[in-house]
Amino acid sequence: MAHNVARLRARLSRFDVTLRPHLKTGKSVDVARAVMASPAGPATVSTLKEAARFAEAGVRDIIYAVGITPDKLGRVLDLRSGGVDLAVVLDTVEQAEAVAAASREAGVRIPALIEIDCDGHRSGILPTDVEKLTAIGQILATDAELRGVLTHAGGSYAARGVAALVACAEEERRAVVDAATILRTADLACPVVSVGSTPTAHYAADLTGVTEVRAGVFVFFDLVMAGIGVCEVDDIALSVMATVIGFQREKGWILTDAGWMAMSRDRGTAKQAVDQGYGVVCDLAGRPYLNLIVADANQEHGIIAVRPGSGGVLPDLAIGDRVRILPNHACSTGA
Amino acid sequence: MAHNVARLRARLSRFDVTLRPHLKTGKSVDVARAVMASPAGPATVSTLKEAARFAEAGVRDIIYAVGITPDKLGRVLDLRSGGVDLAVVLDTVEQAEAVAAASREAGVRIPALIEIDCDGHRSGILPTDVEKLTAIGQILATDAELRGVLTHAGGSYAARGVAALVACAEEERRAVVDAATILRTADLACPVVSVGSTPTAHYAADLTGVTEVRAGVFVFFDLVMAGIGVCEVDDIALSVMATVIGFQREKGWILTDAGWMAMSRDRGTAKQAVDQGYGVVCDLAGRPYLNLIVADANQEHGIIAVRPGSGGVLPDLAIGDRVRILPNHACSTGA
Incomplete structure (x- = not known):
């Protein structure tokens, strides 16, 4: 910041x-x-x-x-x-x-x-x-x-x-x-x-x-600003701490307790060249898992999935582990 | 309610x-x-x-x-x-x-x-x-x-x-x-x-x-529920009071102070048969202006416009007048 x-x-x-x-x-x-x-x-x-x-x-x-x-x-x-x-x-x-x-x-x-x-x-x-x-x-x-x-x-x-x-x-x-x-x-x-x-x-x-x-x-910057080119993803200074609460392994999903109440419903990157879903997932040190996005969000549930076409795999996370999620729009997440 | x-x-x-x-x-x-x-x-x-x-x-x-x-x-x-x-x-x-x-x-x-x-x-x-x-x-x-x-x-x-x-x-x-x-x-x-x-x-x-x-x-119900058919628009028991703050008459817009902070960013009716934009506009008594929707929303600004294809006209509202807006998703507006 x-x-x-x-x-x-x-x-x-x-x-x-x-x-x-x-x-x-x-x-x-x-x-x-x-x-x-x-x-x-x-x-x-x-x-x-x-x-x-x-x-x-x-x-x-x-x-x-x-x-x-x-x-x-x-x-x-x-x-x-x-x-x-x-x-x-x-x-x-x-x-x-x-x-x-x-x-x-x-x-x-x-x-x-x-x-x-x-x-x-x-x-x-x-x-x-x-x-x-x-x-x-x-x-x-x-x-x-x-x-x-x-x-x-x-x-x-x-x-x-x-x-x-x-x-x-x-x-x-x-x-x-x-x-x-x-x-x-x-x-x-x-x-x-x-x-x-x-x-x-x-x-x-x-x-x-x-x-x-x-x-x-x-x-703070956010994923919309990174998509415009005003900042790098590394510059984003606001993130949501999410805790892993479950898995749907056959679907390739990790479930977290950060839904749109935490992330906001902003889908500001949907029309940009890179659609970041509901946010980019990082480890606790803030390093992005480049192959992961928050694919969907309910009020208190977030669904982390492998980014379509990336060929990545889900990281080895356990129940209770935490990740940082970079938001699309800092103004709505901050509010 | x-x-x-x-x-x-x-x-x-x-x-x-x-x-x-x-x-x-x-x-x-x-x-x-x-x-x-x-x-x-x-x-x-x-x-x-x-x-x-x-x-x-x-x-x-x-x-x-x-x-x-x-x-x-x-x-x-x-x-x-x-x-x-x-x-x-x-x-x-x-x-x-x-x-x-x-x-x-x-x-x-x-x-x-x-x-x-x-x-x-x-x-x-x-x-x-x-x-x-x-x-x-x-x-x-x-x-x-x-x-x-x-x-x-x-x-x-x-x-x-x-x-x-x-x-x-x-x-x-x-x-x-x-x-x-x-x-x-x-x-x-x-x-x-x-x-x-x-x-x-x-x-x-x-x-x-x-x-x-x-x-x-x-x-409360909401526009998503009305779109599914679970309730009528008249049953919706939660609304946002918005005040008229301006006009762009050539564009057919009325501007209000109720943006997505008040309405939520929920666009849950976007995939339904009737897309309600960011909400349905009613008079203070709760009677819907059937030809109006909240066409767009910024953080603290809402844009009311004539519903596309409805052939309606904007009502005669002045600066400071109030309207009620029915939300897409009562859970996010209530939160």
């Missing part, structure tokens, strides 16, 4: 950007402290529950990076009045009006970032939608605080090869920088220009105009 | 069997009390953590239905010495020897059930393997306690149609009854003959020789 954190820090040190790690991956104060620049942050979270938990642990600079709704603004104001600089994210005029109204009512200015859609992956405003961007920017600047613009290159998880990853990163950068330019042209301040995904953080060739990078899974 | 519980109780009342509900679905003491015959049980759990939690709440008759390992026997003995009749499950001679050794050492007899494989779905001994069954039975009867035999018709989740479900239930029944007969022929007592899955519990035509039925998801 320390190696992975150092690797991203070294990579970002060539640019003039801040690292604002996404803490949803680890959901742990210890992991958060290992990845943040200081115990006070900055940081990104995906729920207000995470925001409250990390605020208790002393984090003071947080972006809640899921679109805000009116019913959550009370909790946002509570956290802010407790001394946490918590910023929200939005992409509609309705949300901006709700943030402005709550700010007026509370006599404070809630900071908000406008979410930009850089690749059609999920939410956000297109960086060509000048009208909507300036409308939202003006509402925020008048009654709340326009903190900046933010995007997430979710499409990068489907990219294959260095050229495609570099292109995703550039598309991500250009989308927010274009949006910031539109706002500034309308005389609106836009101090923060925020991008973030682990693949693009590792492959960006240029971050001109960007002020901060959010990434989360870089801390 | 009360209706679903009453339905299974009524159905089982025609047979001479006990209902031993699987508490992993609800993982809640309140739900457990609504489904158990008495506050003391009987009950089934899938982890020792669940066993400890329900034991604290007064449950006294529990089967831990995942293959036991030697390292867990200390916790089993602790719970038993606290007054809980906790039984374990196993399917190898090694496990039986470990249970016998721990029993001798502690001066008690740990009860164990032999797991039977009724459909090749996962773990267990074939009911034709006389040698292994009697070997395990003799080890347990000598130094521990042979409580009985147990199976789970996991294959019933892939069955379609009443005839197939009735056949699965009969296959499940015959497997454990045959195994019990083998043990009794070898002069081994086999008081408990335990079957269990929600589809087979609802479709068994005959339970002769069976003493108890374990089922879990019958309490």
